[in-house]
Amino acid sequence: MSAATDYLLHLADNALVLGQRNAEWCGHGPILEEDIALANVSLDLIGQARLLYQLVATLKGGDCTEDKLAYFRDTHEFRNYTLLELPHRGPLSGYAQGDLDYSTTIVRNFLYSALMALLWEALEKSANADLAAIAAKSQKEVRYHLRHARDWLVRFGDGTDESHARAQASLDHLFAYTQEFWAHSPAEAAAIEAGIGVDVRTLQADWDAIVDAALAEATLVRPAVGGYVTLGKQGIHSEHLGFLLAEMQSLARAHPNGAW
Amino acid sequence: MSTALKEWPLWEVFVRSKQGLEHKHCGSLHAADAAQALDMARDVYTRRQEGVSIWVVESKAITASNPDDKGELFDPAADKIYRHPTFYEIPEEVGHM
Numbered sequence: 001m002s003a004a005t006d007y008l009l010h011l012a013d014n015a016l017v018l019g020q021r022n023a024e025w026c027g028h029g030p031i032l033e034e035d036i037a038l039a040n041v042s043l044d045l046i047g048q049a050r051l052l053y054q055l056v057a058t059l060k061g062g063d064c065t066e067d068k069l070a071y072f073r074d075t076h077e078f079r080n081y082t083l084l085e086l087p088h089r090g091p092l093s094g095y096a097q098g099d100l101d102y103s104t105t106i107v108r109n110f111l112y113s114a115l116m117a118l119l120w121e122a123l124e125k126s127a128n129a130d131l132a133a134i135a136a137k138s139q140k141e142v143r144y145h146l147r148h149a150r151d152w153l154v155r156f157g158d159g160t161d162e163s164h165a166r167a168q169a170s171l172d173h174l175f176a177y178t179q180e181f182w183a184h185s186p187a188e189a190a191a192i193e194a195g196i197g198v199d200v201r202t203l204q205a206d207w208d209a210i211v212d213a214a215l216a217e218a219t220l221v222r223p224a225v226g227g228y229v230t231l232g233k234q235g236i237h238s239e240h241l242g243f244l245l246a247e248m249q250s251l252a253r254a255h256p257n258g259a260w
Numbered sequence: 261m262s263t264a265l266k267e268w269p270l271w272e273v274f275v276r277s278k279q280g281l282e283h284k285h286c287g288s289l290h291a292a293d294a295a296q297a298l299d300m301a302r303d304v305y306t307r308r309q310e311g312v313s314i315w316v317v318e319s320k321a322i323t324a325s326n327p328d329d330k331g332e333l334f335d336p337a338a339d340k341i342y343r344h345p346t347f348y349e350i351p352e353e354v355g356h357m
Contacts (some may be wrong), residue, residue: 033289033300040303148299155292160264 003190004055004128006079007197009069010187012052013080016070017241018112019045019094020248024088030102035146041109044141051134066238071252073158075235075242079187081149082232083108083177090173103156103163104142107170110149111178114210116142118203157218168220173222178232181207188233270319271297274303275311283315294318 023042029035053066086108088100118144123135156167182201184192191197215222230238254259268290275281286305291297297316306314325333337343 031290033291033304036299036307037303040307144302151299152294155296162264 002059003194005059007191008052008056008131010079011187012049012056012069012111013078014084014116015045016054017078017080017244018050018084019043020178020244021084021086021088021242023111025105026041034102035041036141038105041145041148044138048134048138048141051137051239052131054104055130056132067252071249073235075245077187077235078237078245079233079235080236081112081177081180082230083174083180084112085120085232085238085244086174086177087240090169094258101166101170102152103166103170104174106149106152106156107167107174109145110153110214111174111211113142113149113202114179114207114214115200115257117146117210118206118246119198119200122198122203122252126197129253131196146210150223153214153220154218157215157220167218171215171220172223176225176227177230179225180232183229184216185233193254268292268331271316272319272322273297273301274315274317275301275305276313278312283313286310288319291316302347 019042021046022038025035025038026042027035029038037248049070050066054068056063056069057066066237086104087098088102088105089098090101090104092098095109109220114226117139121137124132126132126135155256156163158164159167184199184201188197188200209254230236230239269292270288271294272288273286275286276283288301289297289304291300294316297318298314301314301316305311312317
C-alpha cells in the first residue's frame with residue numbers, strides 16, 4: 001500500500017471508530033440535549049471518514065469503494081488509535097459489561113479533539129490537495145468537538161465530589177493511550193517524508209498546553225504515563241475493536257451490495 | 261466543590277436565520293448555565309442550517325401577559341383599522357419596512 005493510502009486510512013479509521021463509539025449514546029444520552037450533541041459529533045466524524053475513504057478508493061482504483069473499506073476490512077486492517085476503540089467505561093476486558101460512563105466519553109473526546117484540532121490545521125498544508133481540503137472542513141468541526149468536550153471536562157472536574165472522582169478515574173484510565181499519538185508508525189513516517197502527512201511530534205507541545213490548561217481549570221491531575229505504548233495504528237488492537245466492528249459491519253455483511 | 265444541581269433551569273432559545281432580520285423564538289431547553297445553554301441550542305436548534313446567530317434567555321427572566329387578560333389587552337385594538345398603514349403608498353425607494 002502506498003504511503004498516502006495507508007496514512008489516509010489511519011485518519012479515516014480514527015474518525016469512523018470514534019464516530020461509531022460515540023453513536024452508542026444515541027437514544028441513551030444522559031440528557032436529551034447531550035444525546036443530540038453526541039450524535040452531531042458522531043455524524044461529523046463519520047462524514048470525515050467517508051470523505052477520506054472516498055479519497056482512498058479513488059487512489060486505489062479498481063472496484064474499491066468507501067463501503068468496502070468501512071465494512072469489509074477486519075480488525076488487523078484497521079489503523080485507528082487504540083484509544084478510540086475502547087468502550088465507554090473503565091478498564092474491562094473482553095465482552096465484560098458495565099454501565100456506560102459519560103466521563104470516559106468526554107475525556108476521550110477531549111484528548112482526541114485536542115490533537116485533531118492541531119493536526120487538521122497542520123494538514124491544511126498537505127501536499128495532497130484533496131486531503132488539505134478535507135482538513136479545512138474537518139478543522140471547523142473538531143473545534144466544536146473540542147469546545148464541547150472541554151466544557152464538560154471542566155464541569156465534571158470542577159463539579160461535585162462524584163463527578164470529579166469519575167473524571168479523574170477516566171483520565172487515569174485513558175491517558176496512557178495518548179502515548180500512541182507520538183510514536184511514529186512506518187506509514188506515518190512515509191507520509192511525512194512524502195509531504196502528505198504531518199509530524200505529530202511537532203504538535204506535542206501545543207497539545208500539552210491545551211490539555212494542561214483544561215486540566216488546571218478542571219482541578220484534575222495529569223497522570224504520569226509510561227509502560228506499554230499501544231499499536232492500534234499499525235493494526236495491533238485491543239480485544240474491543242472486534243466487538244465494535246462486528247456490530248458496525250454486520251448489516252453490510254449480511255446484505256452485501258444491499259441498497260437502501 | 262459545588263453541590264449537585266438536580267434541576268437545571270429552563271432557557272428560551274431565539275435563532276436568527278440567514279435571511280432573517282430578527283431573532284425568532286424557536287423553543288426551549290434545560291441547561292446548567294447560559295454558556296451551556298448556548299452550546300446546546302446550537303446542537304438542538306441549528307442542525308439544519310437554521311441559523312447564523314443564537315440568543316438564550318433564562319425562561320424565568322421573561323414576564324408574560326396573562327392569557328386571562330386577553331380581552332382587555334388586545335380586543336380594544338380590533339376596530340381601529342386606521343392604525344394599519346394600509347392607507348399609504350410606500351415609495352419604492354424606501355424598500356423593505
